[in-house]
Structures are given as C-alpha cells and as structure tokens.
Amino acid sequence: MTRSPLELRHLRSIVAIAETGSVSQAARRVFLTQSALSHQLKALEDGYGVALFERRKAQPLRLTQAGERLLTLARQVLAQVDNAERDLARLREGEAGELRVAVECHTCFDWLMPAMDAFRSHWPAVELDIVSGFHADPVGLLLTGRADLAIVSEAEETPGVSHFPLFAYEMVALAARDHPLAAKKSWSAADFAAETLISYPVPDAMLDLMRKVLKPAGVSPERRTSELTIAIVQLVASRRGVAALPYWAVVPYLEKGYVVARRIGDGLNSELYAAVRDDDAGVAYLNDFVDTVRATSFATLPGLTALGAEL
Known part of the structure; x- marks a missing residue:
C-alpha cells in the first residue's frame, strides 16, 4: 500500500488556513515561516495530485472540494489526538x-x-x-x-x-454613523483631540489607545467611562463621544449599523x-x-x- 503523505502537522496547517484565510496568518498559528508553510502545502498537493486551495489575488484563501475533505478529516483526527493526549495526562498527573x-x-x-x-x-x-x-x-x-x-x-x-x-487583535475607533469623523478611513491621534473618549474605567496604562497613540502624540481628550461594552456603544451611537474597542467585540453592533468602525493609524494591535x-x-x-x-x-x-x- 502506498504510504500516505499526510501528517499531523499538515492537518494543523489546513485547519489554521481554513480559520484565517491567509497563509501568513496560518504560518504564525503553527509557528512556521510563510515560505515553509507554502512548501508544506505544495508538497501535500503534489503528493495527492490535486489542488487543496483556490488561490486568488486580494481574496481570502478558499479550500477546494479536496481541501474541504481534508479539513473534515483534520478536525476529526485532531480532536481524537487531543482527547487521547488528555487521557495520557490524566493517567500521569x-x-x-x-x-x-x-x-x-x-x-x-x-x-x-x-x-x-x-x-x-x-x-x-x-x-x-x-x-x-x-x-x-x-x-x-x-x-x-x-x-x-x-x-x-x-x-x-x-x-x-x-x-x-x-x-x-485590532482595536478600532468607533463613531456615530453621522459623526464627521465617520467619513475618514483611518484616524490619527489628532482626530481624538476635540472628542470625548469613552472607555472602561481603568488606568491609562492599560488602554492601548492612550499608551501607544494618544500620549506619545501629546493628545489628552476629555474622558467618560462605562463598565459595559454595550453601554459604550450606545453612548457613541448617541454622539456622546467616540471610543476604541476590539474589532471582534463590536462586530455585532457594526452589522446592525449602530456605529461605524475606523482604523486607528495604520492599525492599532493589542x-x-x-x-x-x-x-x-x-x-x-x-x-x-x-x-x-x-x-x-x-x-x-x-x-x-x-x-x-x-x-
């Protein structure tokens, strides 16, 4: 019987690409260089003689029908491997x-x-x-x-x-849909100067917007705080101020059109x-x-x- 070219590392790579849609992001997930991961995938495709991904410029990487089949296998096998390793750990510890x-x-x-x-x-x-x-x-x-x-x-x-x-994850600036700053694709530190910044009630050292963007630029906007994310979004939607929150945390409010999100500089990552x-x-x-x-x-x-x- 012909030896399978498939290894556990391939399965982990396939899952990472499926979840990120990007070879570069997937490479970081599995602790490889982008080049090494590309070579790994090319070798796997050559071994099976079939394309596993649709490669289109400026679009997320998509799995082909063959790739989807291996993704299903990957999730099944990796879950069983994880379960087995937990059992071994329980026996040991x-x-x-x-x-x-x-x-x-x-x-x-x-x-x-x-x-x-x-x-x-x-x-x-x-x-x-x-x-x-x-x-x-x-x-x-x-x-x-x-x-x-x-x-x-x-x-x-x-x-x-x-x-x-x-x-x-990326922090994004939030504004009401009719706010003047909503017309800008990205905001600089100066854009916050005349605004009221709504944030969680934590020290400035724990707010990346303050620590990485505003304080280095000498910008100190008026402040207002709230404990709850939904309360911050509501205040922003009501034109009481602007905010900076994790993109993943505000996606539901963006999809409903409550507020708009804009990039901070070239991207503020936390x-x-x-x-x-x-x-x-x-x-x-x-x-x-x-x-x-x-x-x-x-x-x-x-x-x-x-x-x-x-x-």
Whole structure:
C-alpha cells in the first residue's frame, strides 16, 4: 500500500488556513515561516495530485472540494489526538486540580466563557473559577497564590512567571454613523483631540489607545467611562463621544449599523497572554486550558492574529 503523505502537522496547517484565510496568518498559528508553510502545502498537493486551495489575488484563501475533505478529516483526527493526549495526562498527573483565573480586561469574558465551557468537558474534575472582579494587577494574584492563571495584555518579564501567547487583535475607533469623523478611513491621534473618549474605567496604562497613540502624540481628550461594552456603544451611537474597542467585540453592533468602525493609524494591535507561575508551567490541565482558549477564540472571533511561541 502506498504510504500516505499526510501528517499531523499538515492537518494543523489546513485547519489554521481554513480559520484565517491567509497563509501568513496560518504560518504564525503553527509557528512556521510563510515560505515553509507554502512548501508544506505544495508538497501535500503534489503528493495527492490535486489542488487543496483556490488561490486568488486580494481574496481570502478558499479550500477546494479536496481541501474541504481534508479539513473534515483534520478536525476529526485532531480532536481524537487531543482527547487521547488528555487521557495520557490524566493517567500521569491525575484528573483533579484547581484553576483560578484572574483577568485585567473587561472584554475578556466575551471569549473566556466559551473556552471555560469547553475546558470543563475536558477536565470535569478540575475546579475552575474566575477570581471575582476586575484586577489591575492579576500577576500579583499569581505571586501571592490567589490565582493560578492570569490573562494579561503585556508579557512583562517577572521572576517566577511564565507567559504563553494567546492571540492579537485590532482595536478600532468607533463613531456615530453621522459623526464627521465617520467619513475618514483611518484616524490619527489628532482626530481624538476635540472628542470625548469613552472607555472602561481603568488606568491609562492599560488602554492601548492612550499608551501607544494618544500620549506619545501629546493628545489628552476629555474622558467618560462605562463598565459595559454595550453601554459604550450606545453612548457613541448617541454622539456622546467616540471610543476604541476590539474589532471582534463590536462586530455585532457594526452589522446592525449602530456605529461605524475606523482604523486607528495604520492599525492599532493589542495582545493577550496567559501568565502562570513557573512551577505550574508544566501542569497538563493548565496547558490544556491555554490551548483551549486559543482554539475556541480563533474558531469563533473574527480578525484575530497569532502571536509567537512561549516567552
């Protein structure tokens, strides 16, 4: 029987391309260069003698009928591999444990809850909980033993702490549909100067718009805060101010026409990491939680990009 050219790495690559529509984005997901991933796919297509993707300029990469068949196989096989590896981890380390998650971002819950639901089915004996409230210093909770994993926006080097990249996403400027700035395709720091900026009630150091764009430009707009994303969108729609929020968090409101979104400069990207104590970095259920967050987020949230390997 002819040896199959298919390997697990090929299956992971096919899933990554299907979810991103881009070889460059998929390459980051699977920790390859774009050239290496292209060669991998070309070898697979040569091995089967059939095209797996429709390659059209300026359009997302689409799977052919053959590619869709391998995508179905990939999702089935990779799910079975993940299940088997979890079983082995349970045999090695036991099934029970505790995982307390601390977050520093208000929008984390939009994607964290689906990931937690998926994780509970993987590790039903692990006690999973969110440390109550918003935390400006979740890493401090790790170091004092009050949390086991922290979701943070910067991978600041801290003794005794390891960081695992989750994903990157674009922050977009929001305005009412009839706002004068809605006519612009992208906004500069100066465009915010005469506006009221509506944001979550967090320190400016935790707002990428302030930290990366406005403060370096010496821009200090009037401020207003709200705890809820929907409240911020409503205020923007009512011409009470403008805002900057994650693209994936505001897609439902954009589709309904409540507000419009515009790029900030050449694109304002934010990042999220999982921080854990070094002593816990090898715990199987904790690592699986990180993998589950990545998988569910890329599968359900639009516009995500991959980060590098563990820091």
